[in-house]
Amino acid sequence: MDMDFSPEDLAFQKEVRAFLDDKLNARLREGAANTPSVFTEPDITREWQAILAEKGWLATSWPVEDGGPGWTPTQKYIFEKECAIAGAPSLPILGLRLVGPVICHFGTPEQKARFLPRIISGEDYWCQGYSEPGAGSDLAAVKTRAERVGDKYVVNGSKIWTTHAHHANWIFALVRTDPTVQKQRGISFLLIPMEQPGVSVSPIVTMANDHEVNATFFDNAETPADNLIGEEGQGWTIAKFLLENERGGSCAAPALLAKLDRIERWAKEEASGTNGTMIHDPNISQRLARLRLEAQAFEVTELRILAELAKGRPAGPQTSLVKLTSSNLRQQIDELAVDLFGYEGLQLPVTRPLYGNEAPEYVGSRAAQLSMPAYLNGRAYTIFGGSDEVQKTIIAKQVLGL
Numbered sequence: 001m002d003m004d005f006s007p008e009d010l011a012f013q014k015e016v017r018a019f020l021d022d023k024l025n026a027r028l029r030e031g032a033a034n035t036p037s038v039f040t041e042p043d044i045t046r047e048w049q050a051i052l053a054e055k056g057w058l059a060t061s062w063p064v065e066d067g068g069p070g071w072t073p074t075q076k077y078i079f080e081k082e083c084a085i086a087g088a089p090s091l092p093i094l095g096l097r098l099v100g101p102v103i104c105h106f107g108t109p110e111q112k113a114r115f116l117p118r119i120i121s122g123e124d125y126w127c128q129g130y131s132e133p134g135a136g137s138d139l140a141a142v143k144t145r146a147e148r149v150g151d152k153y154v155v156n157g158s159k160i161w162t163t164h165a166h167h168a169n170w171i172f173a174l175v176r177t178d179p180t181v182q183k184q185r186g187i188s189f190l191l192i193p194m195e196q197p198g199v200s201v202s203p204i205v206t207m208a209n210d211h212e213v214n215a216t217f218f219d220n221a222e223t224p225a226d227n228l229i230g231e232e233g234q235g236w237t238i239a240k241f242l243l244e245n246e247r248g249g250s251c252a253a254p255a256l257l258a259k260l261d262r263i264e265r266w267a268k269e270e271a272s273g274t275n276g277t278m279i280h281d282p283n284i285s286q287r288l289a290r291l292r293l294e295a296q297a298f299e300v301t302e303l304r305i306l307a308e309l310a311k312g313r314p315a316g317p318q319t320s321l322v323k324l325t326s327s328n329l330r331q332q333i334d335e336l337a338v339d340l341f342g343y344e345g346l347q348l349p350v351t352r353p354l355y356g357n358e359a360p361e362y363v364g365s366r367a368a369q370l371s372m373p374a375y376l377n378g379r380a381y382t383i384f385g386g387s388d389e390v391q392k393t394i395i396a397k398q399v400l401g402l
Helices: 007-023 026-031 042-055 073-086 093-106 109-121 237-249 253-269 282-310 316-345 366-382 388-399
Strands: 126-130 145-149 153-158 170-176 187-193 199-205 211-222
Touching: 007 073, 026 042, 026 253, 073 253, 073 282, 093 109, 093 126, 093 170, 093 187, 093 237, 093 388, 109 153, 126 366, 153 187, 170 211, 170 237, 187 211, 237 366, 253 282, 253 316, 282 316, 316 388
Parallel strands: 126 170
Antiparallel strands: 145 153, 153 211, 170 187, 199 211
């Protein structure tokens, strides 16, 4: 494969850098840098979303006719890498990268016209209703029931780990519409408004002290039958399409390498207590070098996948390789950050956010204060979006043919 950027790609990279220098203000950079969790708070992410929407650079994985910028896979990679280097906030992926592509691919023209512009504008904020108590990694076991009554569905059941459900006004959910057939064939993909009496949200505060996830309950909640995506019983197919986008819909290596750059900078500043800085500690420097090599090798793998996508080949099971590798690398990098700061890395503030005028006082440095919350929050990387065990099974069956 050709690893060199074309002149057009280099020109695009220059354009992206100039845009980020101009539009990525200090408040956004501070908010992104001082967010230890996977998801950025809405006040930061919506501001950045509006800036990108105005530029037309928001829905990068959508077709042009549905509002996407029409980028090649290489341009998308360049954009994500430059954003990672510049320290841009993450975006609300549940709408932009998960349900958005589903509606683009499976939705009717009427559904596209109704929902896609509101995702781009930020008027609709989405959460995901996949996992349930007793049906986490085994999505075929979902029990939440949706019964067709006239021109609407009546929904009863519960979902768990619904990220940012306390901010969302819509949820996309896997629901059981036919309990009499094979498990996978009885599942449908339904869009449900959150702001109604039949929906309630209960917070789940994680061990990192983040309120990021929730339990969501449906008690005779209603949604118009027009909010069914695809056909009844097609939910399993749509769910697999969505998960491939979640696991491999963006480039993870640039963010990992950017985090390693920050850790190296901190190591050059952090006193070791032995007449030097932590960068001279063999344990820290060797782990940093090993993780950087692994992240660089992972970046080459992602570029190889991008080269295949550029030829028109679908995402497929290789997204499980990306998910498995990136999740474990993230956890190792977060662990290195905690070890770098020693006792100062053990602080665990109970308030959020960790940016702005209301941020809690830190011990040593803000970077030290962020290390433990980021480490604890990141334990979920090897669970959400399909656990490590699920990814290894997919790789064994669909990639290795075992």
